[in-house]
Amino acid sequence: MAAMPRNRWVIVLSLVFAGVLAVLPLPGWLELWRPDWVALVLVYWVIALPQRVGLLIAWLVGFLVDVLKGTLLGLNAGVLTLIAYAALSLYQRMRMFTSLQQSGVLLLFIGTGQLLVFWVLTATGHNTPNNLAFLFPALSSALLWPLVFFCLRYCRRSFHVT
Amino acid sequence: MxxxxxxxxxxxxxxxxxxxxxxxxxxxxxxxxxxxxxxxxFVERRQLAEENSRLREEVLRLQFELQKFDHLSAENQRLNDLLKASAIxxxxxxxxxxxxxxxxxxxxxxxxxxxxxxxxxxxxxxxxxxxxxxxxxxxxxxxxxxxxxTDPQHATPVQVNRNGVRAIATGTPDSLHGLSLENIATSADIVVGDVLVTSGLDQRFPVGYPVGVVAEVLTGNGATFARILVNPTAQIDRSRNVxxxxxxxxxxxxxxxxxxxxxxxxx
Missing domain, CATH: 2.40.10.340 (Rod shape-determining protein MreC, domain 1)
Structure with a gap:
């Protein structure tokens, strides 16, 4: 029995909030460690409600992120679609994982995403770091995943989002 | 993409x-x-008064300089007219x-x-x-x-205010806070403390706006080009009003x- 979509504004609001966090001005050294908030929130909703948040939503969100950050159009859209695809094909397993295991998978997802972004930016002649600093966001994202997970699960349960 | x-x-x-x-x-x-x-x-009254008097002094000083500047600008205009220079x-x-x-x-x-x-x-x-x-x-x-x-993708045509030596200033890729001059011969007359202004040769930036101050001139043994580091005069990371x-x-x-x-x- 397919449940009617309910309280979808919670999903939209959490993604908007993640977007704000993604462009919030940070001091220089922290900027290197800025977690990929949008990817974290997106992956949560894909795991929790795969019938509501899918590849199309991921692409649209990524497109808005591109405009928001002023990057190449389609860069974040493509990467977020890939991350959402990976999460969508693993969601049943990921629901069984402990939060530590989930963090590990997230590290892999977001690290791969960062690597793709890094490749494209280098290929188009943007300034990129010549060390592994581009992977810091993946690490900080994985560390913050349990927090994001519990916050969003609390929101989902208290607002009965389906 | x-x-x-x-x-x-x-x-x-x-x-x-x-x-x-x-x-x-x-x-x-x-x-x-x-x-x-x-x-x-949450600023103290005394602090405000101090700032106020300091700003008053500053205004006076600037007005004085502006008078001088007006005079110079008029003179410049006259000289340009003499030289049949085009529009200002x-x-x-x-x-x-x-x-x-x-x-x-x-x-x-x-x-x-x-x-x-x-x-x-x-x-x-x-x-x-x-x-x-x-x-x-x-x-x-x-x-x-x-x-x-200061972005490494940006290049600014500049010239030294003192003697008119032309150069191109680009952002340094590693620090993102400074500029460096590209392809300057070690014999070029650029020393620490020189003020760089826009040269206007790009037809984009107007002539004569300050860009930076030379901070360091590194000439290695036998190097063809000097490595010249420049500190931007603009408050790159602090300006809020532009x-x-x-x-x-x-x-x-x-x-x-x-x-x-x-x-x-x-x-």
Whole structure:
């Protein structure tokens, strides 16, 4: 029995909030460690409600992120679609994982995403770091995943989002 | 992605989508705006009085310098007339506020709160109170992106104020806080402390705005080119209020009777 979509504004609001966090001005050294908030929130909703948040939503969100950050159009859209695809094909397993295991998978997802972004930016002649600093966001994202997970699960349960 | 980096036609899509995401930038800017607003509430009266008197002095000093400047500018105009120089351009500056910066730590781009609605255009020079800051690279209806001069993708044609040596200043890729001069022979007459101003040879930045001060000149043994590091005069990381430069109406230099006389005298 397919449940009617309910309280979808919670999903939209959490993604908007993640977007704000993604462009919030940070001091220089922290900027290197800025977690990929949008990817974290997106992956949560894909795991929790795969019938509501899918590849199309991921692409649209990524497109808005591109405009928001002023990057190449389609860069974040493509990467977020890939991350959402990976999460969508693993969601049943990921629901069984402990939060530590989930963090590990997230590290892999977001690290791969960062690597793709890094490749494209280098290929188009943007300034990129010549060390592994581009992977810091993946690490900080994985560390913050349990927090994001519990916050969003609390929101989902208290607002009965389906 | 490829289409966006190589061609132009996705510009419209980005232009209109930007309207939807602009509020996010404004919200993200709120904390720092509140901090400035409420920081002002808790200032002592004595402090304010001190600042007031200091500003008064500053105004006096600047007015004095302005008088001198007026005189010099008039004289310059006369001399230019004598030399049959073409039009003198008067620039008009419009104030804009910085509302965000690029979240990518490896580029130097900032977002301004003025867009195409206010007539901002791509390639427009951006200054702060101390020097050249950058140029507009992308215009959206309500906002616009500025590429700062310290970005490694940006190059500014400059000349040394002291002797007119020309060079090109680009951002340094590793620090993103300084500039460096490219391909300068070790024998060039550039020393520490030289002030660099825009040379205007790019037809984009107007002539004579300060860009930076030479901080270090490294000449290795047997090196063909010197490595010259420059500190920007603009407060790259601190400016919140910036100026957008519009080309004002060009004032044609009127032929003066004195000039004809002077020319006759020369012949």
């Amino acid at each position: 490829f289409a966006d980096s190589r061609f132009d036609y996705l510009g419209r899509v980005r232009y209109y989508t930007a309207i939807a995401v602009t509020p996010l930038h404004l919200v993200a800017d709120l904390p720092s705006r509140f901090a400035t607003a409420f920081g002002g509430l 351009v008067d620039d008009v500056a419009v104030r804009a506020q910085l509302i965000g910066e690029s979240p990518d730590p490896f580029t130097k781009r900032v977002l301004l709160n003025k867009g195409s609605r206010e007539g901002v255009f791509v390639g427009q020079p951006v200054l702060d109170a101390y020097g050249l800051l950058g140029q507009i690279v992308e215009v959206q209806p309500l906002t616009s992106w500025v590429l700062l001069i 100026l957008l430069l519009f080309r004002g109406p060009t004032t044609e230099s009127s032929p003066l009777p004195e000039r004809e006389k002077a020319l006759e005298g020369l012949q």
